[in-house]
Amino acid sequence: MKKLLNTIITATLLSCGVSQAASLDADTKKEIEAIIDDYVSNHPEIIINAMKKLERDEQAKTQQAFLEIIAEYRKSDSHPYLGKKNSKHYIIEFFDFNCGYCKVMEPYFEKALKEYDLQIIYVNIPVIRAESAQLAYLGQALFETDPSMYFKFHKHFMTPGNKKADEESVKALFKTIGADYDAVLKKIPSSKATIEQNIKDSFKLKIAGTPYLIIDGQEIRGAITSYEQLKSVLK
Template structure:
């Protein structure tokens, strides 16, 4: 089984890199030769590899179309909270959740990145996958954050940082505590505007085929899961030509 997965992903990588429309680099030539040899030695695997690769290419095409359909919503809408300079030319899209431990682990790296590179802004796309409603409240952390962003951006940043620093799932007590510290208790009530934003965010998340948070889009590269700062910086500077 490991052999099948290895072969499939090597072939998929070659296809997804569009290398058949250009010259292969030495590493790609070597990989392609190894794949061909493995398949010739195990021809019974060719049908499964072929079907899997066809499905992979179909999914790539579907995701490309989904990006086109949701690009304006993700990159142009004022509904999404932004970290950094709102006029910064380079945008990193982060599908995030205040109840996600890996989103919380990623957060300091995002703040460091926008401090080191003022031309980068982080667009937060809230997708409350782990908790749609907090027990004892008619809202959740994402809806509360969106209410703040729309009505009191200054208070949003303080509340955002507090919610990201809390370990574990948010509770009615934790959200009420944040609201008391920031004097924003009124925004714990649900609003139709914020609920509509969450619905659109979830639609984009599903259409793009994402599975969990955080999911990060930097230029043309999509990365699921937590990324340490050095890797985050490397990808961002490469994608945005900031070297």
């Protein structure tokens, strides 16, 4: 639209014998505005075409980000994942530790890992409540400190049911799974960068909430509600 209006203004200036570089007086500005208003009023299709182009450009931008994110996450060492990076199938899940629908899908993912050549990448975006951020930072810091411990933490909080996330409860969990709580706390400042990047990527993909899934290149906004549904997507 801006390019279109600039074109009209340029044409108007030339028709009036006015240089683009020259400053415009009030009368000239009014004349130009009147010409533009009249032109647009008599050619409304220009607005429609401009809006359509803007929409196409935005869709192309989102699609490009979509493909780049898939490629980056499939080879990333920054995100927790199960399976092999070169697996035939993949699931990228944007999740929150407090997302009930995300928890419901976990058994489906576990079963699929046994039946398919599959990679599952977990991308944490804390969006549901304040403690989601705390768990996201702790989980990412634990992954960066000791990847083998991360999925014990993940399984605890992704099992359906309300899990306490206060400091004492989390300390007790770390002791149970054999993780070093103090070492993980020291890692949190650096882990925040990954979580913040996850959130930026979610903006690029226009994610409105969790779960958000990319399965073999197919975007799914919302939860998989049965294992049969997951199988149909993987096929």
